[in-house]
Amino acid sequence: MDEPGTPSEPVDLRMTVWTADESQLALFQEIADEYVAQNPELVSSVTFETIPFEDYTTSLTTQLAGGNAPDLAWILESYAPEFVSSGALVDLRPALEGNEEYDFDDLVPSALSLWEDGDGLYAYPFSNSPFAALRR
Structure with a gap:
């Protein structure tokens, strides 16, 4: 018997990203395809949806409010507190x-x-952006 919230068959995942760079998207797709190949009982496909950077957070929050949230998303660090406190994100700690x-x-x-x-x-x-102090 499946655990509550666990799909009984493989799912299609959608991830929003702000890059339209073909080489980055190809790398993401390569990683996703490898994950699907290693976990066919869980995931049947991963699709990447590019949202322009300047509209990204607004578009993502509109998708959330409209009930069309992606399964995965890049989130800008500057919006972390809002997203974390919103209740829209899943607690990953138990799974990790x-x-x-x-x-x-x-x-x-x-x-x-x-x-x-x-x-x-x-x-x-998935990365740690460097922050630097500049000398004046």
Whole structure:
């Protein structure tokens, strides 16, 4: 018997991104295709939907409000508090910590801080943007 919320057959996933760069999209698709090949019982496909950067957050929140939320999305760090507190994101911590093949402790705590609320982790940073102070 499936756990509650677990689909009984493979699902099609949709991810919104703000890049239209063909080489980046090809790399994402390559990663997605490999995931589908390794997990055919869970996922049948991953589709990437490009939303222009200047409209990205507005379009994403409109999709959420309209009940047409993507399954996965890039979220700008500057909007982290709003998205985390909105209730629109799923707590990823149980799935990440519960996976024996994944070392949750490898994640740098400071990279997670924007995406945490209490014990919940509501986004997974796939990169850590550098911040620098400039001399005047």
